[in-house]
Amino acid sequence: MKKCxxxxxxxxxxxxxxIIEDGFVIIDGNEISEIGNMKDLKVxxxxxxxxxxxxxxxPGxxxxxxxxxxxxxxxxxxDxxxxxxxxxxxxxxxxxxxxxxxxxxxxxxIELIQGGVTTFCDMYYFEDEVAKAVRDFGMRAVLGETILSKPSPDSSEAYGGIEYAKRFISKWKGDSLITPAFxxxxxxxCDDQHLxxxxxLADELDVPITMHLSEMLHEMEEFDSKYGKTPIKHLEDIGFLSERLIAAHLVYVDDEDIEVLRRNGVGAAHNVVANAKSGRKVSPAPAMHKAGMNVGLGTDGPMSGNHQDILSLLGYYTKIQKQAALDNRICPAVEAVELGTIGGARVLGMADEIGSIEIGKKADIIIIxxxxxxxxxxxxxxxAIVYAAHPHNVVMTMVNGSVLMSDRKVLVQDEDRLIDEVREVSKRISRFARELDQRARL
Amino acid sequence: MKKCxxxxxxxxxxxxxxIIEDGFVIIDGNEISEIGNMKDLKVxxxxxxxxxxxxxxxPGxxxxxxxxxxxxxxxxxxDxxxxxxxxxxxxxxxxxxxxxxxxxxxxxxIELIQGGVTTFCDMYYFEDEVAKAVRDFGMRAVLGETILSKPSPDSSEAYGGIEYAKRFISKWKGDSLITPAFxxxxxxxCDDQHLxxxxxLADELDVPITMHLSEMLHEMEEFDSKYGKTPIKHLEDIGFLSERLIAAHLVYVDDEDIEVLRRNGVGAAHNVVANAKSGRKVSPAPAMHKAGMNVGLGTDGPMSGNHQDILSLLGYYTKIQKQAALDNRICPAVEAVELGTIGGARVLGMADEIGSIEIGKKADIIIIxxxxxxxxxxxxxxxAIVYAAHPHNVVMTMVNGSVLMSDRKVLVQDEDRLIDEVREVSKRISRFARELDQRARL
Structure with a gap:
């Protein structure tokens, strides 16, 4: 059954x-099969x-x-x-x-779908649980198991995440919606050897890598004192950079870094709100975009940026950059929409499949x-999208041809039951936070 | 009939x-008459x-x-x-x-009520039409007719706004919800003589004055070259500053300006989003607040800030200031809520009546x-209010004891009919914009 x-x-x-002012889009299975003007539509x-x-x-x-x-x-x-x-x-x-x-x-x-996000790139622990939730919801995602030089929540050994990731990738590789990653x-x-x-491994398994990069001042100082270089230049020198890399943050980057990132095809996930909230300097994301790098937007985790939707980030992107440049002409609205859709698709290496409404692309579509x-x-x-819309103006979210939200109602999860579960979990977390407060006082 | x-x-x-975690508020007529814990409530x-x-x-x-x-x-x-x-x-x-x-x-x-705004300060032309709309909706507002040194949309003479304002003030003075202003x-x-x-007149009629101040670079240059002073210092010297003044923007202010504003009791309307979008520098609003000035938040007009709600401004306030200071500890969430409620009430000279939920205050209350x-x-x-909530999470808006929105539905206006009228007006505006584009090409 086609959708129109x-x-x-x-x-x-x-x-x-x-832009088609009075248009239609036909979806055949999970793909966009026709786009046109209403006067030419035969339902x-x-x-x-x-x-x-x-x-x-x-596009979502x-x-x-x-x-x-x-x-x-x-x-x-x-705070x-x-x-x-x-x-x-x-x-x-x-x-x-x-x-x-x-x-x-x-x-x-639920928040992502209600805000019109149709694809996201995640990194955390127990990533297999994230993948199962994503599969149940029918979302599209790049999911990476976090790898650390010390034991982590789901690994008793340093760099245990590598083994977890290998199992995780072998389980999910080839899934139509989930792209497993390191x-x-x-x-x-992570030291050079493990990187x-x-x-x-990523080359062999043909999967993306996602990593925080040039985000922290202490990171910049460490690489400067150890190598006399920025982390980006060091990573190029050891051969780590490639089109596989989705680099998050990129706050402390200079023009030379941008050229290094560009020539290696590294994608930039610019976390405008999280960076501002944590009191870091304004990232030169527009310069990266202008230099021809692939730039998309990210929210960072909900402790950092709180919101998970991209729509409410678009206005932050343009306004923070205009203010930093003292110039209201830069970063026009269309640029923010680009970063939030096709730009992000390019960053994730998925621009052939998603990021725009074109015949043959996957049907990841929203209605505002x-x-x-x-x-x-x-x-x-x-x-209207960047400066006026709020996330709640998104009324329909479709991923891969399936409607996940209709008339603001998420169809794939009992929301009330989930909120009850969240409240129970938050009670455990609150109790533990009080215990940590006590420990801090001792 | 009381409300609870x-x-x-x-x-x-x-x-x-x-904060009362499990509380109630009783409203008697237009006032808050009781606040307490649910266990003590007798309905x-x-x-x-x-x-x-x-x-x-x-508080709204x-x-x-x-x-x-x-x-x-x-x-x-x-852009x-x-x-x-x-x-x-x-x-x-x-x-x-x-x-x-x-x-x-x-x-x-409608947008204000849906976003949980219960009081606003407006300045424009044909302000009597704004007042009639505010009266019909049952909102609370300070409304000022704009005065210019040249003919304006509703006056064929320079400073014609003064006469308009005198008529306007005499019509609305004493209204329970509308405070007319210059x-x-x-x-x-506006020249010194007319200011x-x-x-x-404002002293005689006992009404507020609202004005843009220290907003524009050309304004700063003009006063520097004419008087060798900032506009704020000049206005103090001529005796214009007082507690009546609601000063909008205050972008280009130095420490001495802040002291001048504080000692004269001038209130600051900080337009965080509009200032960023127009590419102006970050206003030292937190310094004004710290110095003991009354500081509130404003959206500026919908061409400048686009949104009219305050809720979505709160996050901008803290994040833009944290980023400018490179310090995530400043401007905690509670400060943003303060500026958006009781701080704003102080700026408008209404803190005895609104801005907090206290017995005897007017019942301007929202539910998120x-x-x-x-x-x-x-x-x-x-x-939760500052970093997580979106305007659509406001579900009830009460002004002066009357419920203006319940379950997201604005009760006082047929929304669909209004949107049809807006679409008609926007067609006229679009046609005229095209005409202006043609003129520009000639």
Whole structure:
């Protein structure tokens, strides 16, 4: 049974930024099979019709960096400088288990779908639990098991994540929606030897690598004192950089770093809100974009950026960059939409399959209701998306041809039951946080 | 008939920042008459019960600076450096009329109410139309007719706004919800003589003054070259500053300016998003707050900030300031909530009446649904409001004891009919924009 989205303003995000003001999109199975103007549409009886009612029909958003399971910790120790060391690391060491990872993942999946995200790139522990949740929801994702130079929540040995990742990749490789990946944590938490082992394995298994990079001042200082170079230049020298790499953050990068990243085809996951909230300097993401790098947007984990949707990040991207440059002309709305869709798809190495509404691409499509009082009137569709829309204006989310949310209702999960589970988990976390507070006082 | 909000987490925003985890609020007429813990509640039969279902019950947000009627122009000429001169000023001169101002006001009023704003401070032309809309909706507002040193959309003479404002003030003075005001546009568009005439009239009539101040680089240069001083110091010297003044923007202020503003009791309307979007530097709003000034948040008009709600500004405030200071400890969530509620009330000179949930204050109260997947779990209520909530999580908005929105439905306006009117007006505006584009090409 084909599906047909009718009466939409189709923002294709194809190379010519084609917009069809009164358009339709036909979906055959999991692929987009036809796009056109309503006057040319012939609806046949075997079509499931979805009426966009004049709303915006656009590619789903791509969240290039997050740790979705951390939603169970969202808001814990907020605004505290030592929240990671005080709460997060002890929690992960002593409390985190498979069940908690699964519940956190499901909670975030609802938020992602409600916000119009159709693909995301995740790295965390017990990543197999994330994969199972993603499979149950029918989302598209790149999922990486985190690898650390010390024991981790799901491994008693240093670099145990490599073995976990090998099992995980062998289990999920070839899945139509899940792309398993390696996720070394960062160049300051994985040594060169293991990074290169991961690189070799990723090449052999043909999977992506995702890693935090040039995010921390102490990271920059460490590489400067050890090698007299930036981490990016060091990683190029050892041969780690490639098109496989999805690099998250890239806050402290200079022009030479950008050229290194570009010539190696490294994708950038720019976490605008998380970086601001943690008091880091403004990332030169527009310069990376201008230099021809693949740049997408990420939320970072829910303890860092809190929100998991990309739509509410778009305005942050343009405004923070305009303010940093003292120039309101830079980063126009269309650039933010590009980064949030096709740009993100390129970063994840998926631009042939997703990121735009084009014939032959997978049907990852959302509808934004444009009749809402916060959006009307509309003089420019990109402006409406970036500056006026809120996540709740997304009314339909389709991944791989399947409708995951319709009329704001997520169809694939009992929301109330999940929220009850989240409340129970959060009670355990609260108790443990109080215990950690006591330990800190001793 | 009394109203009773039950089963809420009552965030009072009183001086001790008291939070009642399982609380109720009783409203008698337009005032808050009782606040307490659910276990002590005796519901009587003559009470209209509003069940908060565990949600956050808090004072409504205060938007200290906007031009709500400009919503009809929202998104026009986006990201263009000359949008004001190219579109806005000709539109206001040649197209703007009473009907358009009224429609724009009604559109924004829906957005304000849906976003949990219960009081706002507005300045525009045909302000009487705004007042009529505010009265029809039952909102609370400070409304100022704009005064300019040249003819304006509703006046054929320079400074004609003064006469308009006098009539406007005499019509609305004493209204229970509307506080009429003078709104000289800016110190660079009104001369000293007229500013002091306005000041004298405002003292006589006992009304507020609202004005743009220290917003523009050209303004700073003009005052520096004319007087060798900042506009703020000049205005103190001529005797214009007082507690009556609600000063919008205050971007280019130094420490001495802050001391001048503080000692004169001037309130600051900080427009965090509009300032960022227009590529201005980060305002030292936290320094003003720390110095003991009254500081609130404003959206600026819908062409500048696009959104009219305050809730989605709270995160911008903390994140932009943390990033500018390279310090994640500053501007904690509670500070943002303070600025958005009681801080704004102080700026408008209304802190005795609104801005917190306290016995004897007017019942301007909202409920935020905390069961939403983007908010759960909650470890800190201020964090949940600032970093996790979206405007659509506001489910009930009450102004002066009257429920204006219940279960997300605005009760006081037929939304669909209004959106149809907005679409019609936007067609006229689009046609005129095309005409202006043609003129520009000639």
């Amino acid at each position: 989205i009718i009466n939409g303003v189709v923002i294709t995000m194809d190379d010519s930024r084609n 046949s009886g075997d079509m499931d019709v979805i009426d966009a009612r004049g709303g915006i029909v656009m 958003f791509v969240n290039c960096h997050t740790h979705i399971s951390m939603s169970v910790f969202r808001g814990l120790g907020e 505290m400088p030592d929240r990671l060391r005080r709460y997060m690391f002890p929690m992960e060491d002593e409390l985190l288990d498979e069940e908690m990872v699964g519940i956190g993942a499901r909670l975030s999946l 996720a070394p944590h960062a160049p300051y938490t 290169m082992e991961i690189k070799k 209701d444009t009749s809402a009082p916060n959006i009307q009137p509309i003089y420019d569709y990109y402006s | 909000i039950i089963n809420g987490v009552v965030i009072t925003m009183d001086d001790s920042r008291n 009587s039969g003559d009470m209209d019960v509003i069940d908060a279902r565990g949600g956050i019950v808090m 947000f205060v938007n200290c600076h906007t031009h709500i009627s400009m919503s009809v122009f929202r998104g026009l000429g986006e 263009m450096p000359d949008r004001l001169r190219r579109y806005m000023f000709p539109m206001e001169d040649e197209l703007l009329d009473e009907e358009m101002v009224g429609i724009g006001a009604r559109l924004s009023l 709104a000289p546009h800016a110190p660079y568009t 002091m005439e306005i000041k004298k 649904d905390t069961s939403a997947p983007n908010i759960q779990p909650i470890y800190d209520y201020y964090s």
